[in-house]
Amino acid sequence: MEYVIVNGEVMDRASAKVDIEDRGYQFGDGVYEVIRVYNGKMFTGTEHLNRLVESAKKIRMELPYSPEALAGMLEQLIAKNELQTGIVYMQFTRGTSPRNHVFPGKDVAPTFVAYTRQVARPEESMQKGVRTILDEDIRWLRCDIKSLNLLGNLLSKQKAAEAGCFEAILHRGQTVTEGSHSNISIIKDGVIITHPADNHILNGITRQKVLEVCKNEQIPFEERAYTLQELYAADEVFSSGTTVEVMPVIEIEGKPVGNGEPGSVTRRLQELFKAEITQQCGQI
Numbered sequence: 001m002e003y004v005i006v007n008g009e010v011m012d013r014a015s016a017k018v019d020i021e022d023r024g025y026q027f028g029d030g031v032y033e034v035i036r037v038y039n040g041k042m043f044t045g046t047e048h049l050n051r052l053v054e055s056a057k058k059i060r061m062e063l064p065y066s067p068e069a070l071a072g073m074l075e076q077l078i079a080k081n082e083l084q085t086g087i088v089y090m091q092f093t094r095g096t097s098p099r100n101h102v103f104p105g106k107d108v109a110p111t112f113v114a115y116t117r118q119v120a121r122p123e124e125s126m127q128k129g130v131r132t133i134l135d136e137d138i139r140w141l142r143c144d145i146k147s148l149n150l151l152g153n154l155l156s157k158q159k160a161a162e163a164g165c166f167e168a169i170l171h172r173g174q175t176v177t178e179g180s181h182s183n184i185s186i187i188k189d190g191v192i193i194t195h196p197a198d199n200h201i202l203n204g205i206t207r208q209k210v211l212e213v214c215k216n217e218q219i220p221f222e223e224r225a226y227t228l229q230e231l232y233a234a235d236e237v238f239s240s241g242t243t244v245e246v247m248p249v250i251e252i253e254g255k256p257v258g259n260g261e262p263g264s265v266t267r268r269l270q271e272l273f274k275a276e277i278t279q280q281c282g283q284i
Contacts, residue, residue: 001013002081002115003077003080003081004016004077004113004114004115005073005074005077005090005112005113005114005115006018006111006112006113007109007111007112007113008064008065008073008112010073010076010077010080013115016113018096018111018113019096019111021096021097021098021099022093022095022096022111023093023094023095023096023097023104023111024091024093024094024111024148025093026099027094027101028147028148028149028150029059029093029094029148030059030061030091030092030093030094030110030111030147030148031052031055031056031059031061031091031092031145031146031147031148032052032089032090032091032092032146032147032148033048033049033051033052033055033089033090033091033146034048034087034088034089034242034243035048035049035074035087035088035090035242036087036242036243037078037083037084037085037086037087037088037116038084038085038277038280038281038282038284039084039085039281039282039283039284040078040079040082040083040084041280041281041282042071042074042075042078042088042281043277043280043281044205044206044209044280045071045074046067046071047205047208047209048205048242049067049070049071050067051146051203051205052067052070052090052092052146053067055145055146055147056092058142058144058145059145059147060103061092061094061110062110063092063110064109064110064112065112070090073114074088074090074114077114077115077116078116081116083116083118084118085118085119085120085121085284086116086117086118086119087116087117087119087242087243088114088115088116089114089115089116089117090112090113090114091112091113091114091148092110092111092112093110093111093148094108094110094111095108095109095110095111096108096111119243121245121284122243122244122245122247125166125244125247126244126245126246126247126248126270127262128248128250128262129247129248129249129250129251129261129262130165130166130167130239130247130248130249130250130251131164131165131166131249131250131251131252132160132165132166132167132168132169132179132239132249132251132252132253133159133160133163133165133167133168133169133252133253134168134169134170134171134228134252134253135156135159135160135168135169135170135171135180136170136171136172137152137170137171137172137177137200138152138155139152139153139170140152141199141200142199143177143178143199143200143201143202144197144198144199144200144201144202144203146202153180153181154180156168156170156180157180157181160180166239166247167179167180167181167182167184167239167247167249168180169184169231169249169252171228172200174227174228174229175195175225175226175227175228176195176225176226176227176228176230176231177195177200177201178195178200178201178202178204179239179241181241182204182239182240182241182244182247183195183201183202183204183206183207183239183240183241184237184238184239184240184249185207185210185237185238185240186226186230186231186234186236186237187234187235187236187237187238187263187265187266188230188233188234188235189235190219190220190265191220191221191222192210192211192214192219192220192221192222192265192269193221193222193224193226193230194207194211194221194222194223195223195224195225195226196223196224196225197223204240204241204242205242206240206241206242206244206245206246206273207240209273209276210240210246210269210273211223213269213272213273213276214269217272219265219268219269231252232252232255234257234258235258235263235265236248236257236258236262236263236265236266237249237252237257238266238269245270245273245274246266246269246270246273248262248263248266248267248270250262
């Protein structure tokens with residue numbers, strides 16, 4: 001039996017239901033998070049839940065649970081489903097009410113759902129590296145909000161999949177922003193360069209953890225906008241995200257990155273990131 005959470009209640013997935021007039025279904029009016037689970041433990045769970053609260057505030061939605069209460073429910077769900085390696089997904093919508101572009105009244109409570117899924121670490125891809133394409137960033141200008149409105153991301157990801165690639169690297173004009181489902185960083189002369197955490201990108205938790213590791217290990221980095229020209233001229237490029245960890249990019253639009261193999265700085269970041277996981281969740 002698989003268990004899920006609906007509005008704070010743990011139940012069998014087969015009996016879980018959400019109303020057809022839920023605003024997440026009709027408007028994408030909600031926010032979400034995905035947390036990695038290793039050895040049955042959430043990795044950077046606090047950071048993800050704090051970001052969930054911040055995303056909700058940005059769309060003027062008050063969550064009915066504290067991050068601590070949410071963590072307790074998610075831990076219970078992980079245990080009930082006996083999940084060892086995978087993800088726990090959660091979302092809040094603005095609730096169920098007759099369809100209207102105006103927010104419903106305060107008497108309408110948010111809808112909360114959560115579930116778990118087994119997801120293996122992408123070890124082969126992390127070892128060999130991945131191919132990517134470029135795509136124009138057509139998304140809205142509040143990419144810092146982890147909202148349910150992902151159509152722009154989906155179109156770019158589908159374009160990458162149809163090209164036999166792992167990810168689409170997005171750009172607004174000549175400025176690289178991020179990937180369709182990950183942050184994108186470049187490395188030039190040993191310096192890591194990543195787009196600043198403004199409204200054009202989601203400030204990924206893995207991105208934050210990588211920069212924290214760089215600071216601790218005195219690996220130089222810059223948070224600044226960089227161009228397509230700099231992307232093509234980079235010595236190394238990597239994608240980072242909850243499910244991809246630190247993923248070497250070895251090809252962009254059919255052109256090799258560096259020598260076409262994962263670089264030494266990316267390899268070091270992978271090991272340092274793995275050490276962070278081990279410290280929080282045990283050996284992986």
